[in-house]
Amino acid sequence: PNPGAMVIVVGADPGSLGSHQEQNERFYTWMFHFPCFEPHTPQECKDFTKLAFKLSEKYDTVIEIRTSTRSAHSRGYVKLAPLKKGLKKGKFIRNIPKFNSLPPHAINNHIRLYERIEAIRKIIPNLHVNKIYPGENSIGIITSGMSFGYSIEALRQLGIIDVPILKLGMIYPLNYEEIINFIKKLKKVIIIEELEPFLEVKIAEIAQKFKIDIEILGQEYFPKYNEFSTGLVANRLAKIFNLKSNNNKIDTAIEIFDSYKDMIPSRFPTFCAGCPERASLYAILKSTNNLENTIVCGDIGCFVMSFFPPQQCSDLIICMSGGLSAAIGMAEKTDQKVIALIGDSTFLHTGMAPLTEAANYDSNVLLFVFENNWTAMTGHQPVIGLSEKQLSIEKICNAVGISWIKIEDSYDPQHLIKTINEGLDTKGFKVIIVKRECALQAHRLREKKRKELSQQGKKIQETSYYIGGCQLCFECARIFSCPALRKVKINDLEEMQIDQERCIQCGVCYEVCPNGAIHKSIIHLFEEEVPFREL
Ligand code: SF4
Ligand code: SF4
Known part of the structure; x- marks a missing residue:
């Protein structure tokens, strides 16, 4: 008996927007033989998670739910089912071959990994997680997760409406029949996926294994690094479908997405004011x-x-x-x-x-x-x-x-x-x-304390920092660089200012300015002071 389930949710990050690198963890699913769902919408995130727990328990395997930066940060309505109360405590059931996976059990467990993944491969169509969007074009698309969203929008903007699409909800393992039935009617299939070609390799393997004569287009058209956008996918699809560059629809699709770049000024990530x-x-x-x-x-x-x-x-x-x-x-x-x-x-x-x-x-x-x-x-x-x-x-x-x-x-x-x-x-x-x-x-806690004291009718000290007599040495900006300090131009003259909205009155810039140009002002000097909490 299998006492439980194990589902791992991974936040993949093409474009390295919130993590240190663009690790393509899909290859782990292949290496460790565990199935992987890739949801596209918040509803799919919920539905696939529920399914993942069921499969994990039934097949005694780890299951991955792969989100990416965009799907993990998206919001939407999710239809829930009645919540079942779970058990608060379980019972550990002794299973030496399973939990002591060393020789001789290691080899048997390795065999079980193959058996499990093949058993799951067979039942994928019954899970109804993969969807076909039919079309008459002899070029089709296989994609998953957020790349499906970019593909749909790009096709719409390019005015291409007859391309069949296979959207994979489970990206590992792949069901052979599902893939064969989709690609056997096509001349070419485009694999749209972010980072290193994972689906492309797996689909090429199936095409070769079942002797299907099809051209597979992927990494030579799509970058293997950074995240995609609708503009990028539209651009590459335009090349594949041989749409002329003076086609209005392509220009509009690309321009819409490029226009956002001008609206958002680029800046380096930085520490908070007062950090x-x-x-x-x-x-x-x-x-x-x-x-x-x-x-x-x-x-x-x-x-x-x-x-x-x-x-x-x-x-x-x-x-x-x-x-x-x-x-x-x-x-x-x-x-x-x-x-x-x-x-x-x-x-x-x-x-x-x-x-x-x-x-x-x-x-x-x-x-x-x-x-x-x-x-x-x-x-x-x-x-x-x-x-x-x-x-x-x-x-x-x-x-x-x-x-x-x-x-x-x-x-x-x-x-x-x-x-x-x-x-x-x-x-x-x-x-x-x-x-x-x-x-x-520290700022939040201090503000809370101040508010409490004010509500009790107590007067409290108010400290603020301001700049006067600045020598424009930029020690505070270049070496210290608190984001509450800013350079402004007044009557064509540059000067440094403190943005009082952002300043948390830590006082470090006051200590740092070598020219004594940052001043401290205290109102209600003899009233109660609310300092930052000492650790
Ligand atoms: S360190 Fe002082 S003098 Fe130098 S730029 Fe900043 S405020 Fe001005
Ligand atoms: S007191 Fe100076 S260093 Fe501290 S938050 Fe304000 S501007 Fe930044």
């Missing part, structure tokens, strides 16, 4: 004379953005805790100064292994632990252990034998610069724990 991590990076840049003879090993977290201009304060990003691991090697094999960065969530998740290694070898690395109390980049989840159990990163560092540990506040950049200098001048493994709450959360 403590930006202040720490500023201190690193200042203390190393803009990273002279210094390597900064970055890591995953909001500070992954540190490599963007203007700060450009990260030389490499690998994976969670990869920064410290790389730094240990860098310190061993170079005579440069080595700095590693890590966030508090990553530190507690996977950081302790390289921490112990660095402590063991006394690697000549200066490690920054950004303790901001939140897993900020993924939506402000509490840091497991830190927020609730009050784990002390300092005590953990101490326990693995690190003696040079400093606790710093990034809102005091001048003090932090001195400590970094001291750390870089000291041999061995050093840790600076920068404690300052994520600016978004």
